[in-house]
Amino acid sequence: MExxxxxxxxxxxxxxxxxxxAARANLNPLLFEGFFSGPAGGxxxxxTDVENYPGFPDGILGPEMMDAFRKQCARFGTELLRQDVxxxxxxxxxxTVNTKKNSYLADALIITTGATAKRLEIDGxxxxxxxQKGVTACAICDGAMPIFREKDxxxxxxxxxxxxxxxxxxxxxxxxFMVHRRDDLRASKIMGERALNHPKIEILWNSVIKxxxxxxxxxxxxxxxxxxxxxxxxxxxxxxxAIGHKPNTGFLDGQLAQDKQxxxxxxxxTSYTSVEGVFAGGDVQDPVYRQAVTAAGSGCMAAIDAERxxxxxxxx
Ligand code: NAP
Numbered sequence: 001m002e003x004x005x006x007x008x009x010x011x012x013x014x015x016x017x018x019x020x021x022a023a024r025a026n027l028n029p030l031l032f033e034g035f036f037s038g039p040a041g042g043x044x045x046x047x048t049d050v051e052n053y054p055g056f057p058d059g060i061l062g063p064e065m066m067d068a069f070r071k072q073c074a075r076f077g078t079e080l081l082r083q084d085v086x087x088x089x090x091x092x093x094x095x096t097v098n099t100k101k102n103s104y105l106a107d108a109l110i111i112t113t114g115a116t117a118k119r120l121e122i123d124g125x126x127x128x129x130x131x132q133k134g135v136t137a138c139a140i141c142d143g144a145m146p147i148f149r150e151k152d153x154x155x156x157x158x159x160x161x162x163x164x165x166x167x168x169x170x171x172x173x174x175x176x177f178m179v180h181r182r183d184d185l186r187a188s189k190i191m192g193e194r195a196l197n198h199p200k201i202e203i204l205w206n207s208v209i210k211x212x213x214x215x216x217x218x219x220x221x222x223x224x225x226x227x228x229x230x231x232x233x234x235x236x237x238x239x240x241x242a243i244g245h246k247p248n249t250g251f252l253d254g255q256l257a258q259d260k261q262x263x264x265x266x267x268x269x270t271s272y273t274s275v276e277g278v279f280a281g282g283d284v285q286d287p288v289y290r291q292a293v294t295a296a297g298s299g300c301m302a303a304i305d306a307e308r309x310x311x312x313x314x315x316x
Contacts, residue, residue, distance in 0.1 A: 036084055210224045
């Protein structure tokens with residue numbers, strides 16, 4: 001079985017940054033980028049312009065940015081494999097990492113498998129409909145697109161993310177409607193009040209979107225009141241899912257401590273997980289910030305923690 005000092009599981013800003021630092025520390029990391037689990041590069045691969053990553057004054061396309069991250073960590077000797085990790089065994093050392101075809105041994109692991117924004121199976125919201133043509137799951141990534149300017153926008157959800165995204169979208173849209181399935185917000189009181197008091201936000205209570213229609217991009221939504229059953233077709237340019245994220249931890253089979261939402265728990269201010277020698281960075285351990293730049297930063301932390309830990313334990 002191939003034995004590595006460090007294996008990184010998951011691509012995206014956190015994984016590639018961890019690999020960059022680890023490779024420059026001569027750890028010769030092996031990075032599993034994923035394949036069926038999602039595009040190598042993670043959530044940014046389904047984003048268009050990234051305008052909030054420092055260093056790119058004119059913005060950069062998400063896939064272009066991930067390509068650059070990838071090349072940069074490869075340049076210093078990261079071995080990249082476009083394969084999914086199916087399971088790991090953290091019960092004995094070295095750890096075992098299993099793909100469909102092979103098993104690998106690792107003295108240390110960094111988990112950077114990210115999170116997946118939850119989506120609803122609404123008629124017209126899928127890839128064959130208007131996904132990324134007005135329907136998205138990240139207002140902060142996509143909200144500034146010209147198609148949303150001065151138009152009516154719809155955010156689905158009643159939590160803090162929905163409020164935050166709705167407020168963000170008021171910078172661009174004519175009006176932002178929050179479509180919430182109940183008559184009470186899940187969002188914290190302070191956030192809820194911001195939405196309720198915002199002149200450009202209106203909450204459609206007890207409501208769901210049944211259908212999204214349009215020509216090349218989103219043009220309308222069909223809203224249903226779940227109490228009365230009444231339906232109304234309304235003009236719309238954008239539909240934003242803000243119904244939470246699901247961290248990608250299935251392959252770990254509960255071997256690392258998770259919080260009640262399923263995010264990996266790390267020791268505050270570090271990347272140490274509940275198993276010594278296993279580190280985590282990026283969205284898989286971040287229910288709060290979830291930005292490319294914070295993911296990259298925490299990937300860097302994971303690599304530095306892993307390098308120090310490997311040194312202390314005499315592996316390097
Ligand atoms: P969340 O708190 O789980 O809220 C998800 C919202 O989506 C809920 O209102 C939920 O409705 C709705 N929803 C879920 N499934 C749905 C479905 N199938 N159909 C329709 N609606 C559905 O998730 P979140 O807002 O992403 O927040 C996650 C965590 O991050 C929270 O702890 C939050 O406080 C935190 N956060 C904090 C901030 C901040 O403080 N600035 C910003 C963002 C997130 P119900 O209410 O009916 O369940």
